[in-house]
Amino acid sequence: MRAIVCTELGAPLSLAERPSRPLSPGEVRVEVHAAGVNFADTLIVAGKYQEKPALPFVPGLEAAGVVTEVAPDVGAFAPGDRVLTMAGTGAFAEELCAHASRVHRIPAAVDFVTAASLPVVYGTAHLGLARRAQLLPDETLVVHGAAGGVGLAAVEIGRAMGARVIATAGGAAKVARALAHGADVGIDYTHEDVRERLRALTAGRGAEVIFDPVGGPLLEASVRSLAWEGRLVVVGFASGTIPQVPAGLVMVRNVTLLGLYWGKYLERDPHVVYESLDAIFAMLARGELKPEIETMPLADASVALERIRARTVVGKVVLTTR
Numbered sequence: 001m002r003a004i005v006c007t008e009l010g011a012p013l014s015l016a017e018r019p020s021r022p023l024s025p026g027e028v029r030v031e032v033h034a035a036g037v038n039f040a041d042t043l044i045v046a047g048k049y050q051e052k053p054a055l056p057f058v059p060g061l062e063a064a065g066v067v068t069e070v071a072p073d074v075g076a077f078a079p080g081d082r083v084l085t086m087a088g089t090g091a092f093a094e095e096l097c098a099h100a101s102r103v104h105r106i107p108a109a110v111d112f113v114t115a116a117s118l119p120v121v122y123g124t125a126h127l128g129l130a131r132r133a134q135l136l137p138d139e140t141l142v143v144h145g146a147a148g149g150v151g152l153a154a155v156e157i158g159r160a161m162g163a164r165v166i167a168t169a170g171g172a173a174k175v176a177r178a179l180a181h182g183a184d185v186g187i188d189y190t191h192e193d194v195r196e197r198l199r200a201l202t203a204g205r206g207a208e209v210i211f212d213p214v215g216g217p218l219l220e221a222s223v224r225s226l227a228w229e230g231r232l233v234v235v236g237f238a239s240g241t242i243p244q245v246p247a248g249l250v251m252v253r254n255v256t257l258l259g260l261y262w263g264k265y266l267e268r269d270p271h272v273v274y275e276s277l278d279a280i281f282a283m284l285a286r287g288e289l290k291p292e293i294e295t296m297p298l299a300d301a302s303v304a305l306e307r308i309r310a311r312t313v314v315g316k317v318v319l320t321t322r
């Protein structure tokens with residue numbers, strides 16, 4: 001089978017022929033049809049992510065495909081099942097072996113490319129808004145980096161949950177994409193002062209929920225833009241800067257900072273992820289989500305990662321194997 005292999009951190013990735021390996025107990029073998037590409041992959045192949053797989057490794061957090069074989073102790077899956085895998089590595093390949101606890105069925109109506117685009121970005125947006133922030137209908141939700149993978153998913157999920165969505169992004173074209181996916185208002189943070197605009201857009205009240213995958217100076221501006229008892233979900237630091245927030249600000253404004261690390265739920269309580277994925281599939285079936293996906297062949301994995309680094313992707317890139 002062909003796979004994208006990382007042999008040296010920070011070096012170019014190569015497409016290589018790899019032998020299939022025998023299944024270990026508890027595993028299933030999946031013929032991969034599509035694999036989602038994530039911001040985290042850019043960090044993992046550079047050795048800058050919290051998880052550091054041993055070299056050489058096949059990158060790729062999430063894939064969709066068909067089960068071709070199961071270990072004798074696996075009863076939950078059978079050859080022919082259409083599934084998602086969230087194994088943490090191995091997705092940029094024609095085949096992968098994943099522990100059954102990291103595998104979830106795909107509804108018949110969902111194609112492989114769409115399925116592969118969902119777990120990390122829609123999963124993060126859904127757990128961040130529904131479980132952590134407990135977003136309510138008619139609340140004002142601000143989504144930063146709203147044309148990125150996680151951001152665009154949060155715009156759609158926030159809208160589906162009945163919130164008024166204010167999207168921030170870098171540039172008019174990206175703001176336009178967030179509006180097309182359901183945001184009510186957009187702010188271009190390359191030209192506009194986010195704090196001032198949020199104050200005006202909320203009549204001085206502030207936003208009840210802010211979802212932040214960007215970090216940097218936006219985080220403190222966001223804390224200052226929260227409403228009374230507002231909630232801010234800290235999702236990531238795409239800006240490259242992990243900011244400090246003055247604790248006094250959190251106290252005097254009676255606001256809450258919530259952390260969200262989606263991958264940790266897979267380790268500690270996978271059912272939280274699977275219930276969330278089923279809620280996402282239900283939203284998809286109701287037509288509430290319209291993932292924006294660009295597909296590329298598996299061999300172009302490096303191109304996809306470079307596009308993410310260069311901030312030129314809107315929504316999600318998915319690699320296809322056939």
Ligand SMILES: NC(=O)c1ccc[n+]([C@@H]2O[C@H](COP(=O)([O-])OP(=O)(O)OC[C@H]3O[C@@H](n4cnc5c(N)ncnc54)[C@H](OP(=O)(O)O)[C@@H]3O)[C@@H](O)[C@H]2O)c1
Binds near residue numbers: 235239260
């Ligand atoms: N906590 C979790 O469980 C979790 C899960 C998934 C992702 N994340 C994190 O969330 C962040 C966003 O992920 P994503 O999949 O949405 O990535 P993405 O698709 O690449 O989007 C990131 C967005 O951040 C903005 N950005 C601002 N400064 C940037 C910079 N210096 N470099 C790159 N982008 C920059 C870009 O929008 P503009 O060009 O419009 O500014 C871009 O659209 C990443 O830090 C990722 O690691 C966390």
